[in-house]
Amino acid sequence: MTNNKTVLSWLDEMAAMTTPDEIVWIDGSEKQLEDLRAEAVSTGEMIQLNQEKLPGCYYHRTAENDVARVEDRTFICTPTEEEAGPVNNWMAPEQMYAKLKALYTGSMKGRTMYVIPYSMGPVGSPFSKIGIELTDSIYVVLNMAIMTRIGQKVLDQLGDSADFVKCLHAKKDVNPDERYIVHFPQDSTIWSINSAYGGNVLLGKKCFALRIASYLGKKEGWMAEHMLILGLENPQGEVKYICAAFPSACGKTNLAMLIPPEYLKEKGYKVWTVGDDIAWLRIGKDGRLYAINPEAGFFGVAPGTSEKTNFNALESAKKNTIFTNVAINNADNTVWWEGLDKNPPEDCTEWTGKLVNGKTYEGKLAHPNSRFTAPAINCPCISSEFENPEGVPVSAIVFGGRRAKTAPLVYQARDWQHGVFVGATMASETTAAAAGAVGVVRRDPMAMKPFVGYNMADYFAHWIEMGKKMDADKAPKIFHVNWFRQDENGNFIWPGFGDNMRVLLWILDRCEGKKDAVESPIGYLPKKEDLDVNNLDIDDATMEELLTVDKAVWLEDVENQEQYFAQFGDRLPKEIKEELETLKKNLSK
Numbered sequence: 001m002t003n004n005k006t007v008l009s010w011l012d013e014m015a016a017m018t019t020p021d022e023i024v025w026i027d028g029s030e031k032q033l034e035d036l037r038a039e040a041v042s043t044g045e046m047i048q049l050n051q052e053k054l055p056g057c058y059y060h061r062t063a064e065n066d067v068a069r070v071e072d073r074t075f076i077c078t079p080t081e082e083e084a085g086p087v088n089n090w091m092a093p094e095q096m097y098a099k100l101k102a103l104y105t106g107s108m109k110g111r112t113m114y115v116i117p118y119s120m121g122p123v124g125s126p127f128s129k130i131g132i133e134l135t136d137s138i139y140v141v142l143n144m145a146i147m148t149r150i151g152q153k154v155l156d157q158l159g160d161s162a163d164f165v166k167c168l169h170a171k172k173d174v175n176p177d178e179r180y181i182v183h184f185p186q187d188s189t190i191w192s193i194n195s196a197y198g199g200n201v202l203l204g205k206k207c208f209a210l211r212i213a214s215y216l217g218k219k220e221g222w223m224a225e226h227m228l229i230l231g232l233e234n235p236q237g238e239v240k241y242i243c244a245a246f247p248s249a250c251g252k253t254n255l256a257m258l259i260p261p262e263y264l265k266e267k268g269y270k271v272w273t274v275g276d277d278i279a280w281l282r283i284g285k286d287g288r289l290y291a292i293n294p295e296a297g298f299f300g301v302a303p304g305t306s307e308k309t310n311f312n313a314l315e316s317a318k319k320n321t322i323f324t325n326v327a328i329n330n331a332d333n334t335v336w337w338e339g340l341d342k343n344p345p346e347d348c349t350e351w352t353g354k355l356v357n358g359k360t361y362e363g364k365l366a367h368p369n370s371r372f373t374a375p376a377i378n379c380p381c382i383s384s385e386f387e388n389p390e391g392v393p394v395s396a397i398v399f400g401g402r403r404a405k406t407a408p409l410v411y412q413a414r415d416w417q418h419g420v421f422v423g424a425t426m427a428s429e430t431t432a433a434a435a436g437a438v439g440v441v442r443r444d445p446m447a448m449k450p451f452v453g454y455n456m457a458d459y460f461a462h463w464i465e466m467g468k469k470m471d472a473d474k475a476p477k478i479f480h481v482n483w484f485r486q487d488e489n490g491n492f493i494w495p496g497f498g499d500n501m502r503v504l505l506w507i508l509d510r511c512e513g514k515k516d517a518v519e520s521p522i523g524y525l526p527k528k529e530d531l532d533v534n535n536l537d538i539d540d541a542t543m544e545e546l547l548t549v550d551k552a553v554w555l556e557d558v559e560n561q562e563q564y565f566a567q568f569g570d571r572l573p574k575e576i577k578e579e580l581e582t583l584k585k586n587l588s589k
């Protein structure tokens with residue numbers, strides 16, 4: 001399929017190490033993919049679902065110890081430890097290569113190696129980058145075929161160039177003690193072994209489009225971020241674009257596909273989805289910031305997705321979708337998860353596949369991090385700009401997370417530098433998207449803690465630099481939101497989901513200078529009357545609470561921020577220190 005010497009010699013080297021019985025190039029044709037689906041069904045790797053109700057849909061379950069990203073086994077192997085920085089695991093490249101070579105040696109014996117050429121971003125777009133993933137998993141091939149642009153057209157685009165990311169994945173025996181997700185940014189190389197879970201093995205996604213890409217972005221003057229991209233259309237038909245960074249399982253997919261409350265819909269407001277997880281951002285010729293979604297599909301969290309909460313995601317997952325670790329409704333061979341509807345089907349197979357109507361994992365039939373892999377083109381509200389190779393101009397950047405207390409519903413940063421600080425001080429309760437404890441508050445700057453491919457302090461500096469390259473009136477305005485504030489009984493006090501539109505409208509009004517705001521120690525808060533709560537069942541006291549900044553709670557948080565920043569030592573940009581001092585001063589006034 002190619003005469004590219006760099007590709008072919010790398011492939012030879014990898015094949016000599018892993019010794020597959022066969023090597024199959026993925027050309028991207030439907031025929032080849034259909035044959036692979038049939039093969040995966042025949043070996044039990046996938047189950048074909050009800051083809052009338054869910055045409056083209058398949059089911060896959062992973063090993064029980066392999067259901068989420070594994071941050072403690074994810075490494076950034078830069079030449080020096082300082083380059084990886086204190087929030088990443090690091091090992092010297094030669095040492096890591098040696099360790100992994102031992103694991104990979106012979107790992108594909110008796111198996112087939114698939115060669116997947118793929119493009120992150122529309123093929124040929126100036127934003128786009130190419131990768132080639134070698135894998136011994138059909139599940140990976142079929143997921144990559146949904147999540148990225150694959151096949152011959154990508155090799156044609158690559159031509160003789162050596163500019164591609166070399167990705168190697170071997171499923172091996174999914175032994176968690178020998179599981180490694182490893183990045184060599186300087187070599188544009190990713191090696192993943194002993195996992196078959198999406199976030200660890202679909203190497204175009206987190207590994208390339210965030211970790212390697214963030215490193216390339218720093219070097220080349222652009223940004224790779226854990227952000228959704230949405231277009232908000234007003235009744236006049238004008239569309240403004242918003243990017244939002246929330247940590248894993250904190251609402252990006254939901255916000256990206258939001259359906260406005262009925263009365264705003266009637267007025268003519270609409271939301272268009274450009275991306276739900278990753279944004280690549282570049283400064284355009286006009287000096288504004290432009291975003292593309294490098295992906296071609298959604299790898300979305302299933303639990304909590306319902307017709308009411310996220311109709312568009314559900315619609316997206318009705319055909320040509322792969323479901324992973326959800327429950328199966330045996331009555332009609334369809335899928336089920338907590339939150340899809342009220343009651344689980346009577347005859348149901350839980351995600352582990354072992355127990356039918358028996359003991360369940362923490363009382364759940366679907367794994368909390370069960371996912372659907374759906375083509376973006378299935379989405380009823382996919383943006384007409386989804387394939388635009390130039391991207392969309394960004395009016396606002398929104399940071400957010402799960403905070404039971406502390407963060408108000410929404411506030412605006414005073415300027416870009418303060419906005420970078422707001423992003424850098426993000427914190428959120430952990431979720432099931434990564435292995436480990438759930439519900440623990442941890443600092444997650446820009447939602448990139450698990451995804452930054454170099455020293456986080458340098459990443460902050462890069463953000464500051466990018467701001468300096470844009471005129472203040474052209475740079476996106478920066479905001480922070482929190483849909484997850486709780487009352488003393490642990491109930492969310494903001495209705496969330498479609499009603500988040502009300503907050504987006506305030507954000508865009510602020511971008512256009514249409515609304516005043518109230519100054520607070522942490523930034524600009526909305527005036528209560530400026531947040532549209534028409535037809536919303538929420539009382540004044542609750543709105544008040546949602547917009548409260550409790551100085552005592554914030555002072556505690558600032559202490560934690562300061563401790564967190566201490567790990568970066570002298571590398572922490574002075575601008576971040578300045579903002580921390582300003583915040584302290586504001587809070588003690």
Ligand SMILES: Nc1nc2c(ncn2[C@@H]2O[C@H](COP(=O)(O)OP(=O)(O)OP(=O)(O)O)[C@@H](O)[C@H]2O)c(=O)[nH]1
Pocket residue numbers: 246247248249250251252253254255276277299300301303304305309433483484492495496497500
């Ligand atoms: N209470 C509340 N829950 C929400 C809201 N938005 C999303 N959720 C829930 O949060 C969970 C994760 O939401 P997603 O939109 O899939 O999260 P994500 O940020 O796209 O996650 P990743 O794919 O892991 O990066 C789901 O169970 C949602 O139902 C909201 O506004 N309020």
Ligand SMILES: O=C([O-])CC(=O)C(=O)O
Pocket residue numbers: 068069198199200205206247248249277299433434
């Ligand atoms: O990578 C994954 O497994 C899914 C994802 O979007 C995240 O965890 O943020």
Ligand SMILES: [Mn+2]
Pocket residue numbers: 226247248249277
């Ligand atoms: Mn994500």
